[in-house]
Amino acid sequence: MRNKGLDAQGHIEREGSLGRVPHVFRPVVAAARDRLLDVYGGRLDSAYLYGSIPRGTARVGRSDLDLLVATRREPTEEDRDAARSLGEALDKEFPEIDGVGILLYGRTRLLSEPETYDLGWFVACLCTPLLGEDLAEYLPRYRPDSLLARETNGDLALLLPRWRERIAASEDSDEARRPLVRFMSRHLVRTGFTLVMPRWNGWTSDLGEMAGAFGAYYPGRAEELRMAAASGCEPTGDARVLRSYVDDLGPWLAEEYARVHGVKAPRPDGIA
Known part of the structure; x- marks a missing residue:
C-alpha cells in the first residue's frame, strides 16, 4: 500500500x-x-x-x-x-x-x-x-494534522478580495487570464486537499491526487475540484472559470475550512 x-x-x-x-x-x-x-x-x-x-x-x-x-x-x-x-x-x-x-x-x-x-x-x-x-x-518534523492545515491554507477568505481585484485589473483577453486561472486553480485544489488532509492522513503534491482525495469526502463538490485540477495543469483564459472561483467555489471552501480547522493565525505587523 x-x-x-x-x-x-x-x-x-x-x-x-x-x-x-x-x-x-x-x-x-x-x-x-x-x-x-x-x-x-x-x-x-x-x-x-x-x-x-x-x-x-x-x-x-x-x-x-x-x-x-x-x-x-x-x-x-x-x-x-x-x-x-x-x-x-x-x-x-x-x-x-x-x-x-x-x-x-x-x-x-x-x-x-x-x-x-x-x-x-x-x-x-x-x-x-x-x-x-x-x-x-x-525546523521540526511535520504531520498532516489540523494545525498544519489551518496554518498553511486557512487564509482563503482574506485572499478572495485580492483575487477579485486581480481579475478586475487584468486585460480582457484569454492570454492575460490564463496565468490567473492556473494560479487560482492550483491554490483552490491545494486548499481543498489540505481541508481533508488530516482524514486522508498523508501528503501529495499531485493535483489530480489532491482533487481525488478531496472528492472522497465531499462528493458534491468533487467534479469542481477535478476540473480545477485540470485547469491547474492545462489552463485556459475562460473568464467564467475565474468568476466561479471567487463567487462560488472559493467562498464555500473558505467557510468550510474555517468550520473544520479554524482560520490562520494573524501575522505580526500585518504580514500576510
Whole structure:
C-alpha cells in the first residue's frame, strides 16, 4: 500500500531532490544557481527548488521554474527587483520552461515561530536545497494534522478580495487570464486537499491526487475540484472559470475550512 508521502513515524517526507531533476531542465537549474550567487552574493543565505522540476514531473515547455531564496536580512525592494529581472531573463533564455517564480524571504522570517507551520513547513517538506545552508535543520518534523492545515491554507477568505481585484485589473483577453486561472486553480485544489488532509492522513503534491482525495469526502463538490485540477495543469483564459472561483467555489471552501480547522493565525505587523 502506498505510504501517502509519510515516513514510518507518520511525518511528511521531503519531496523532490536534485537527482530527480530531468536532464532537459538541468541547464536552467545550473544557470539559476550560478546567477543567484552573482546577483545576491553575500546577501544570500540559501536557495531552493520546489515544484514539478525537483519532483521529476515537469513537462518541457509547459512547466515553470520555481525557486525560493532566503536572504541573510529581510529582502529590500532592490532584492525583489533583482529577483524579477533574473526570472524574466531565465524565462526568455530557456524555452524548456514556461515562466519563473521566485519567492524571496529573510532567514529570520522563515525560521520565526509564526511561520513554523507555514513557510517553515514549506521549506522543510516541499523545497529541495540548491545553495547554502539547509534551514530544514532548524525546523521540526511535520504531520498532516489540523494545525498544519489551518496554518498553511486557512487564509482563503482574506485572499478572495485580492483575487477579485486581480481579475478586475487584468486585460480582457484569454492570454492575460490564463496565468490567473492556473494560479487560482492550483491554490483552490491545494486548499481543498489540505481541508481533508488530516482524514486522508498523508501528503501529495499531485493535483489530480489532491482533487481525488478531496472528492472522497465531499462528493458534491468533487467534479469542481477535478476540473480545477485540470485547469491547474492545462489552463485556459475562460473568464467564467475565474468568476466561479471567487463567487462560488472559493467562498464555500473558505467557510468550510474555517468550520473544520479554524482560520490562520494573524501575522505580526500585518504580514500576510
